[in-house]
Amino acid sequence: MGAFGREAASTGELMTSSNTPSCSSGLCPKPQTHLLSGKCLLLVACVTLACVYGYASKLTEMIRVTAWSASKSTEPVTSGDQTTRGNGINVTKKLMTLEPVIFAEIPRQTLPNYKNPCWYEKVPETEVDSNPYKSHKTCHAHIKTMKSRKKMAKHFRDGLIHNDTGHFRLRCLPYFYIIGMPKCGTSDLYLRLTKHPDVVGGLKKEPHWWTRRCFSRQMAGDIPNVTVPVREYLDLFDGAASTIKSRIKKSLTSSGQEVVNHDVITGEASVSTLYDNRRWGREVWNVSSNEPAVLVANLFKAVQPHARFILTIRDPAERLYSEYLYFGNGKKSAATFHKNVITAIDGFNNCLKNNSVRSCTYEPNLTEMQSVRLRLGLYGVYLRDWFAIFPPGQILVQRMEDRSEDPRGTMTRVLDFLQLGPVESTSQKDAIFSLKKEHSRRPTDVWLGPMLPETRRILNEFYRPYNRQLAALLNDSRFLWQKDVSVEES
Structure with missing residues (x-):
C-alpha cells in the first residue's frame, strides 16, 4: 500500500478504472477520472486496498476523522450576538468568559x-488504555448505570478510531x-420516543x-454546589454515540455516487430545563432590575443553536x-395541600407588590x-422567554391530556418535529402509539382522592390569566x- 501510494503521489497520474485494483467486497468507491494530488491518491489507495482485506468501513471512518479534524475550526461555537434586556451586554461573549471550558x-x-x-475528539495517548469513567462524580449510586459504565470502559479502546x-x-x-x-408525562414521552x-x-x-450541574458557582438558595464537568x-451519551x-x-446521489449517513439521534429529558435558572446570579451581569438578565436558554443558544426542544405540560392546578x-x-x-396552596399564593402576591x-x-x-411549587404552572412566562431566544420552529x-386521549396523533407530531422516519415494526408501533398509563399514583396516595373543590376553585382563579x-x-x-376534568394519574 505504501509503495502504491508513493508511486501515485510522485507521478501525479490520472486515477482511472484501468489502474485501480479490483475490490471483491463491492464497497470501493466508483473511480473517477480527474487529476489527484499526492495526498488524495494516497487516501484512495488506502481505501482500495482496505476493501480487499475487508476493512473499508473503519478506514472510511478514519479518513472522515482526518478530513474533519483538518477542516474544523478551533474557535468555540457561537450563534451570533445575544444581548440582555436593558443593558446591552453581549450574552454569548459573556458566557464564553464565565464558562470557557x-x-x-x-x-x-x-x-x-x-x-x-x-x-x-482526540484522546491523549496516555489515556487510550485507561478507564475514562473512573472518576465520575455522577450516577455512582445507580447500579444499572454503573454496569453500563463498566461495559463501556471495557470496550473503550475498541471504539476508538486511529490515524x-x-x-x-x-x-x-x-x-x-x-x-x-415535572409531573406532565415527560417520562412517558421519553420512553415512547x-x-x-x-x-x-x-x-x-x-x-x-x-440547569444545575455545569456551572462553577453556587446555586441560589440551599441547593448544594455539585459541579459536573x-x-x-x-460521557452519558457515549453508548448512544457508539x-x-x-x-x-x-x-x-443523482450522479450515482454512494453517500453514507448516520440518521440515529439521541436526547435527554431534564424537566428543570425550562424553568430552573438559579445558578445565574444577577450580580454577574450588573443588572439593576430585579429580573434575570440571562437564562439557561441563552447558554443553549450559544452552545447548540440548532437544538430541538419539546415541552409537555398539563392543567397547572x-x-x-x-x-x-x-x-x-x-x-x-x-386539607394540607389546600393550606400550602394558600401560603404559596400569598407569598407570590406579596412579591408582586x-x-x-x-x-x-x-x-x-x-x-x-418544595411540594407546592406554584410558579412552575406559569408556563407562558417561561415559554415567552424561550421564544425570544429560539424560533418557534x-x-x-x-399537552399531556392530548397524549393521553390521542397518543397516535400527538406522537406522530413529535416524530415529524424530530424528522424521524416511519415505524415498520408492529411492536415498536405499539410501544410508541398505544394508549397506556406509564404512571399512576402510589398505592399509599390513592385513598387521598382529588383536591378539595375549594382548592381547585382558588387555583383555577390564580392560573386563569x-x-x-x-x-x-x-x-x-x-x-x-376550560373543559378538562381531573386527571387522576400523576
Missing part, C-alpha cells in the same frame, strides 16, 4: 453526515431535549446538567396536586415549599384548560 470542549462544527450533533495523528473518540450532544415540566428505531437514549433520562455530561456511529444508511402527592413528605392530605410577574416567577429566594409544545396569556402566545384555546 464548555466552549472549549464543544467544537464549532459537527460531522456533516451525522444528523445528531457529533464530532471526533497517523493519534486516537479519536466520537462525541455527541443530544439532538433533542424534553425541557419540562426511545422505542423508535432511530432514537437511542443516554445513560440518564434527567441529568439536569444545563462537560466531559462527564458528554450506536449512532454503527447504524448507517446508504443512498445514491392538576400538575401542582400531582407533584404534591409525589414529592410531599409527612402526612399528606387534601414590588416586582414584576417575570421577576417573581424567577426569584430564587421567594419562599415556596425549534420548540414543540404539547396566565393560561389566557399562554393560549394567546400559542394561538391555541386548548391551553385554557
